[in-house]
Amino acid sequence: MSGEVIGIDDVSLTYHAANSDVHALDNVSIFASEGEFVALVGPSGCGKSTLLKLVSGLLSPSSGAIRVNGREIRGPTASVGVVFQSPLLMAWRSILENILLQIEIRGLRVQDYRETAQELIQLVALEGFENAYPHQLSGGMQQRVGLCRALIHDPDLLLMDEPFGALDAMTREQMNSELQSIWMKRRKTVLFITHSISEAVYLADRVLVMSPRPGRIVGEIKVELPRPRTVASTETLEFTHLTRQVRQHLNTEEGIG
């Protein structure tokens, strides 16, 4: 595939727990091309986060291959930025220093990235907070800092693991709309993991549905709603139709529907 950024090719993962083997992922294949926003929905414990750890190189698959930008992943790679559910900011670092952590750890020249950091801070509307400390910020603001930190080294791929799962509903809605506008400006390839169906449909170009453990991809729904999507677009018939489709895939897998 041309312009393929993520290539998860027939990946399975079995890990050894206390006294039994856990089959976490079963022949999962996901491909995403440049600039595509892919959301992954599934029940909790289906291996969504495991998949993300595989792509970021924190785990290796039992079988199959994972490529980012055509290069097979063997350990953490240079071209990925990760956002977790909790902001994971370091209490002893200012906002700016937290963002630049990515640069420090990767051994890049911090001086070269100060300007980029400032741009990102403006992008997420946190001007004036550069020298504040995490405890002085609200949860939503903290997560925006986490987003800046994931973007500072201009990665090809942004991995997000339920990034807004811990926020209240209103902040979450706002963060979704901000993420969309940031994505529209920067056009990164995004792999977004969530258990919220409407969030997935609102944000993604394509929604993939995962089954309970062992995780498999059981459905793929293309979302062709025009952008920028707004709260109004979540109230359209088409939106409802799409969320119903996703829900059906989830339900058949869980034996409810």
Place this chain on the structure above:
Amino acid sequence: MPSSWNVFKANSVRRERALDILMPVMAVAVALMLWSAAVKVFEIPEYLLPAPLDVVVRLGEEWRRLADECLYTLQSVLLGFSASVLIGVPLAFWVVCSRSIERMLMPFLVMSQTIPKVAIAPILVVWLGFGILPKIAVVFLISFFPIIVSTIVGLKGVENDMIDLVRSMGAKTPKIMLKVRGPAALPQMFGGFKIAICFSVVGAIVGEFVGSDKGVGFLLLTSAGDLDGSLIWAALFVLIAMGVILFSIVSKLERLLIPWHVSVRIESTTAYQS
């Protein structure tokens, strides 16, 4: 923010600071007054318990000698404590880096703590002589344990996700230690330092009890032999002052080094929230 709010906040911070000093001073003053009253009312003889004022007078008379003994004791406290920090902290890092090191080292650490220091102090004197070395050794033995234990707890107490995050950036163990676990452990480390500095003073006195002709411990021993109540208490006052001052120096350092931690912050936590 309106300026009147800032003024109010500045005032309340200043008030908190003033109370930080005023309240403990008042508590101690009240305790001393009760003590004086008790000595008077119950007519307690001086060799059993002198009145605080007598102790203060004695402090004035003997200050030169007390200062000398105090400096000697302070030396072993500071040297022993420094050794504990310089050995305990790196050892804790090592233990956290390697499971095998932890498995092999921890039994010895725990065993070393179950041995009463008073019991091995004489052996230390046999090994190290009558100089300052056995005292430093007792201080070290008594104070390195809280330092190493609390540092290990601090280093291990980092969320797995945080470690995953920096690993996803390509960090290996040394960088994780330096940039994540190390700074994250500082609050616990200081908890250990605070316990250790107080233990150090105890350790120095234990060391001096066993074999010394100098130091506050030696002075305590001889003045107790003479039933010299006010000198015993003068020596104890010096010891208490030493402990309190050392403890507050460690607390000051804590404030300087970890202004970000909940235990140290005094300003409003929501200062910037919108």
